[in-house]
Amino acid sequence: MPVTSPDAAPSSFPSPLDEPRQILTDELLETIRGRAATHDRENSFFADDLADLRAAGYLQAMVPQHLGGAGLTLREAAREQARLAGAAPATALAVNMHHVWVGVARFLHERGDSSLDWLLEETARGEVFGFGYSEAGNDLVLLGSRTEARPDGDGGYSFHGTKIFTSNSPGWTRLGVMGLDDATDPDDPRIVHAFVTRDGGGFEIKDDWDTLGMRASQSCTTVLDGAHAPADRVLRRIAPGPSLDPYVLGIFTSFEILLASVYLGIADRALALAVETVNKRRSMKTGKAYSQDPDIRWRIGTAALALDGLWPQLDLVAGEVDAQVGKGAGFFRSTAGLKVRVTETARQVVDEAIRCSGGSTYFNRSELGRLYRDVLAGIFHPSDDESAHSTVAQSLLGPLED
Template identity: 75%
Template sequence: MTFLLSEDLLAGIRDRAADYDRDNAFFAEDLADLQAAGYLAAMVPTALGGSGSTLGETVRDQARLAAHAPATALAVNMHQVWVGVGRYLHERGDSSLDWLLEEAAAGEVFGFGYSEPGNDLVLLGSRTEARPDGAGGFTFHGRKIFTSNSPAWTRLGVLGLEPGGKGGEGRLVHAFVTRSGGGFDILDDWDTIGMRASQSRTTVLDGAHAPADRVMRLLAPGPSLDPYVLGIFTSFEVLLSAVYAGIADRALELAVDAARRRTSMKTGRAYAQEPDVRRRIAAMALTQDSTWLQLDAITRELDDPSADRGAGWFRATAGLKVRVTEAARDVVDQAIRVSGGATYFSGSELGRLYRDVLAGSFHPSSEDSAHATVAQSLLGPLED
């Protein structure tokens, strides 16, 4: 497996992570280094100017990045999701996002403007209004939350709902707006307990314009098997899972280091020789072994354009996200139990991982949503 991120690059990123977290600052230096390394074009096919990395290779690199700086990895993830969607479509004979792949290779940074307050439909509906401009384009009016890369994105993927005509509901509009085009306001409201460097601020859309050639899909609200939707859902869930798998990998490393370093006054032995500690660390490792078996299997299948689960992809990847993020929380918690009270201090790396890993619960798909998806796959839809 080929990695784009060198150990030296990752070491520099880790050195800055605590400062970004303490200062609630955007990861500007990290982003510059990652761009210079060509990482933002990792999954762009070589014919379109990128490195041609597979999803599986990028998942591994994202996990390595998260093990060094979770908030940086999470924010970069939102760009990588869009590149992943473009790659997903391109490999299946759909060139509608080839322009995005080319722009990513040229240095544009993509943001993900889909999440909205109180919208548990996510890809199936929107509170944002998409108003036709009369020439095939749309202007967008609404509030988006958790917009990672807020200080740096140059292209923002957005979702809105077209006003309905007589007796009907409008279509969902998937499109892209540009930073230079204006029509939006980014609020300085990102002051969270974790993932602070991502600066995932609220974006208020008030006329942001997507011309006709940047309107990617017009779809009926509700479930869809359109490849664009499948590409978004699968790329988002798998790459997000990679970030939290990387956090757990690092927590396990720190627990092993602590067990070797700490000594019991009761026995005079290193904690690494204590049966309870050994069992706890072994349980963490077994969890991570399972996590990576799942991630590798699903990404390997997604990397094969001939593999087609259809609607089954929603169950597979939503379930993956929930299992991986919940497992990561447990691994970090167990690492803290091994490492002791020093992790309670604000300067502790493991303490920061504990705050960062909590964010996994807030990303779609939620645990409730994943259970509903699986139930529907087994029992059919709820009856009216």
């Protein structure tokens, strides 16, 4: 798997002395970009992109080199995800869920916890991991579950419940799931975190992904009806509610940071398209390119100012995880804040790009129109705006009184 250092960073990226290494070539990204509109129009899965990314070694990006991967840091992987999102947002979002699990395993491995080393090894051998945690109406996210985890008597569990937004549904071979075990000890219920396999059965994937945007991700509903995880694939049994277990911290930090990178990539691409468009379009009133219109220039400047402030934040927060900074609960504030700032700002940037680029962006065939639809998905991922504000307020004011 080739890993290269870029000769120069894109103009909207900061240029730290230590440039992030890259796996994705410009040629591969252009190939993937060329398919994105078709997948969006046909509501089809990105199977061809996944095959190319696998062949490039991209699915092993964060696996340590001594375990067969490229050894990219979380910061470097986030930058690569931003580049991929600029080419095909739905592909990047779906691949993101695989990278999240590799990020969790890496988080634990670097802190002396080998409980997920098997995941790093299986990733190096080509397994693809999916994220089966989201549930309709579950605003507790990692702190509770509507899914039932039934003990099998030998340390394993079968899972019964419905998971939504299961990205990369056609492609995963291993699915991370969680459910509530309130049968083993009704006075001490536990959230069970485990992995099930595709060939193990016990689940149904519904063909129900017909959405406004992020269509190629095929984040279909998954009904668990006996999907089984043996004892050696049960990772944690954690009491419901807030937890500083490194497994939970690993999930939260990896998910929020990598998710933010996808929406940063969308915003970066939207700004680039807007700049290209306003240099080409000409005003009948003045005869000049729209790039000479003061109002257009203000909008472009506004979008760039907002976007430029996000890249250093991504680098800082991801870099703290890579450096194993001991922030503990502080990671919830910093990563949730990053995710919300990025997804909200990305929508503003795409909106400015649309306003600069004219009515042609209202057509589905427009790439900017597609980015406009894709960027909206950011508001639905955890942490949402309300949850992030609550997290930050609690870090400053303490918990709410009973």
